[in-house]
Amino acid sequence: MKAVLSVAPGGPETLLISDIAPPEPKPGEVRITVKAAAMNYPDLLIIEDKYQFRPERPFAPGAELSGVVDKVGLGVKDYLPGDRVMALPLWGALVQQICIEASMCRRLPDAVSFEKAAALQMAYGTAYYGLTERGGMKAGDRVLVLGAAGGVGLAAVELANAFGATVTAGVSTAEKGEAAKARGAKNYVICPRGAIDREKQRAVSEDLRQALEGGQSDIVVDTVGGDLAGPALRTLAWLGRFLVIGFPSGIPSIPANLPLLKSCDIRGVFWGAAVKRDVEAHQRAMDTLLDMYATGRIDPKIHAAYPMEDAVRAFAEMKDGKPIGKVVVTI
């Protein structure tokens, strides 16, 4: 079978499409014929050896997929060959067939396409876990999302809006801002990319305050990091929550006096580890997300779908940070 393999640490150009033997399901596993895999920023980190998990090479990247069960291992009672499923291997999705623990799969209603299903897990799972479990979000909260047109960012916009929060989007372009508005943001602020000096940071903070109701946020969803984290944290209200999700723009250093002055919390969000620690909570979250999709409350925006032969292009696009929503690879 064909697989997109990381054979050496590096960027998208280090990936190779190779032929490997199809895997056999172990007890408790199902074998899935993959139909679609969705890309996430961590896929770029994992092939560069910069992620929290470091799989042994050669390995296929790709955290989330959808497909059809083709064979079940000993002891699997919940699935049969022919079942449509989505699954979360965390890596390994860019292959024609994969074996994965049955507990990391979810049966798919017929109405959910393979592309949408693949895109519904990591970004929405992270945003949902961040906003609800870590952020304690409630209706009426003012939520500021940085990187609001990226995978996790746009999911956070949609979910916060669906739960009755008021969303302000931080984005690098007007096109991204309009995309966030189309998914439920009340307004957007164009924020600079990369390093900015102190004065510019103050100006960004002021722009964000201007856009926020009452000049403050209750929750910041930070999927960008770098020099935007400080200005965003400065907008938090008393007892606000700053959710640390990712750092495409670099790991920020935040002066400890800031959380003191607002009695606010800086809260880490490590969704992949949370899923492994509490599989039942993950399954409940996926049920909620599938239900929200079925009832039209969320709808993953597919930026582009590339065939497996163009997987390197999909990675290169993610690296640019230009996609709006999710990049999908069809297998």
Ligand SMILES: NC(=O)c1ccc[n+]([C@@H]2O[C@H](COP(=O)([O-])OP(=O)(O)OC[C@H]3O[C@@H](n4cnc5c(N)ncnc54)[C@H](OP(=O)(O)O)[C@@H]3O)[C@@H](O)[C@H]2O)c1
């Ligand atoms: N904590 C967790 O459990 C968890 C789970 C999934 C993902 N993540 C992390 O969350 C972050 C977002 O992931 P994602 O899959 O949503 O990524 P994505 O779709 O690529 O979005 C990332 C956004 O970051 C912004 N950005 C700023 N500087 C960038 C740069 N140098 N390169 C690329 N993008 C840049 C871009 O928005 P603008 O153009 O608007 O600046 C882009 O839309 C990543 O750091 C990822 O590792 C964390």
